[in-house]
Amino acid sequence: MEFRISKEIFMKALQRIQGIVEKRNTMPILSNALLEVQNDQLFITATDLEVGMKSSYPTTVIREGKITVSAKKLYEIVKEMPDEEILFTTKDNDWVEITCGKARFNIVGLSSEEFPYFPKVKEESFLVFKNEILADMIEKTSYAICYDETKYNLNGIFIKAFDENGTNVLKMVATDGHRLSVAQKEINGNITAELSKGVIFPRKGIFELKKMVEEEDGEIMLGFMDNSAVIKKGNTVVVMRLIDGEFPDYTKVIPVANDRIVQINRDKFLHSLKRMSILSSEKFKGVKIDVNPDLVIISSSNPELGEAREEIEISYEGNGISARFNAKYLIDVLSVMEQREVELKLKDELSPVIMKAADGEEFLAVIMPMRL
């Protein structure tokens, strides 16, 4: 195999797959990228068997063929090359020669035969989404994804589509068992069988998808095959294995009887929480929220440092109620909301609270308090 490619294109191509390749080195081939050239195109593939990415780039092919090399080392080499055309040549016994200007590298690769099979994608049943819709929904839910590997069914975002009064709606839900976030948006087009049943996208795949949809405005295509989701954008295809598990019935977690409704200014609340949490150490992570008619008192105390307290005017009529929360959970939610007024729906000090925009139904978060 032999091809010429511009340094700029090669470097960007290799950069994109750095997040995909396996870092734990359990199977050496998974740390490698597969490079194939044919029909004046370079195809670069990387996979960790859970999430895979394949992209194509224009190149000048001298001799067709394929090889795999360490994705990280190749990227480091190309990144430091002078801004000239790069010549990539395979030699006997899977050796690779990379030349650029007067610099020459000889590195050892692995045969492409050991590289996992990357599925061929059929383009029939793809749904088309606007990038900004997905970007917004992922931003509003991904922070709540669970990192506890034993709760594998929570290690991703649950995505489901359904018909709501004649319009199609897409819903994303994430939870770590302490808090839950739900985002929903209207979508165009039909609902596939997989989406109407609901699927769990893995965390790693979600972060790759997030990068793709945040890159630029435009559209992205989504389809499903063999328990995997397929995402296509321009010259790139990402295939991610869906989490094989049951997402818990999140509707049961959203309280229906929370009738104490507090309306509070988002910015004031957010900045106050950031201030109050300065004094919450690891031991006493919580902030205390005392809701009184027309006034909320946010406070934190830390036996090793001292205490802090702040009042904010709110609109609330009803009995006083106190609860303690992990400040980060509240801050995470407020940070992704655009609206100026936020609504808190409470029941009592040991029941979950609902947070949403005062005027908007597209986003909702549920947070469980700490013990008083």
Place this chain on the structure above:
Amino acid sequence: MAENRIILHIDMNAFFASVEQQSNPALQGKPVAVIGAAKRTIITTCSYEARAFGVRTGMNSWEARQKCPELIFVVGNNKKYSYTSKQIIGIMREYTPLVEVFSIDEAFLDVTGCLSLFGSPEGIAGMIKERIRERFGLTCSVGIAPNKLLAKLASDMQKPDGLTVIPPERVAQVMERLPIQQLCGIGAKTQQQLAAFGIRTCGELGRFPVEILKKKFGVTGERLHYMGLGVDDAPVVPEEEAEEVKSVGHSTTLDADLCQRSEILAVLLQLSEMVGRRARKYRVTGKTVTLTVRYPDFTTFSRQLSRSVPTNNSDEIYRDAVQILDQLELAQAVRLLGVRITNLSHQAEQLPLFESERKKALVASAMDHVNNRFGDFSVTFGTLLGKECGAKVISPAWRPEGVRNVDAD
């Protein structure tokens, strides 16, 4: 560090055995040995009457019986000892807040600052001794010296019921001919290594070139040099300022060596519950779970696993311990098992959002409430019913309060 400190070391004489003799007059004046409740236990303390026969702490009951056929064995009652110890520490704290509890029957007191209130150090020592005798009928040996090292040495010089003072001007004289192994902190191995240099007494240790000691022992070398001179500037650290605890663990020597998986699992569940309960009580969670196994030939090893999220849930600790066990190939039966969580973080309790999980958390805290009131394992797992549970010998790391306050049973 303040110059001219005055440190007391108070060491209860044959503590467990004396407490038993006080609570049961039939034992007074007789050779008594306190042992653990487990079948294969060792002597944790013995009375001075028993010591006269050559019975020593650490002997097994068979050995002890050989030395002293009329020896009376008493199964230790840790609750009684920890209660008494707490009361005694309370008495000490009436004289100075600087009380460092060294173990269940030993404490250091820094009385430098309270002499104007209570008079001479000997006077304070006398008052404490008298009150302990009057209240509990127990004796103790007190050492008074300019630092902890020498105070401990002094209390050791006269037992039982001693009061020994090493004033600053006599330190050099005392150290000159003192065999190094009498210093707290110099064990058999260090003693051997020092003997190779021809060092047998503290005087010789203090005069020995410190550079050579440093080369051989590293930083400890310098400390050894100062120990030889009788210099120790370690402060008396009261409990609340003591270093944060780094692990919560329990281990137990089994009544009989086990090789059945089901029997091993029952012990692991019991240990996990003890660890979880103590961790919950002090609101710590651990990210690493460690399993320790000892074979009958005393080969001991530990394996650990890291969790993605910290826990203090007995059930989760148990599952992790079992997972570690299943990765082991046991070459022999098991003599001792230990479960420990480390990599601790403190946290107030975040309740789970999902109801089933929340129920688990609430059940654990309901169990803890009941067990706090009615004693450990009053409410417990079905598989543990009919089993004897609990630590049988109190740990040397026992402290009157804090995470180390193992609930004695």
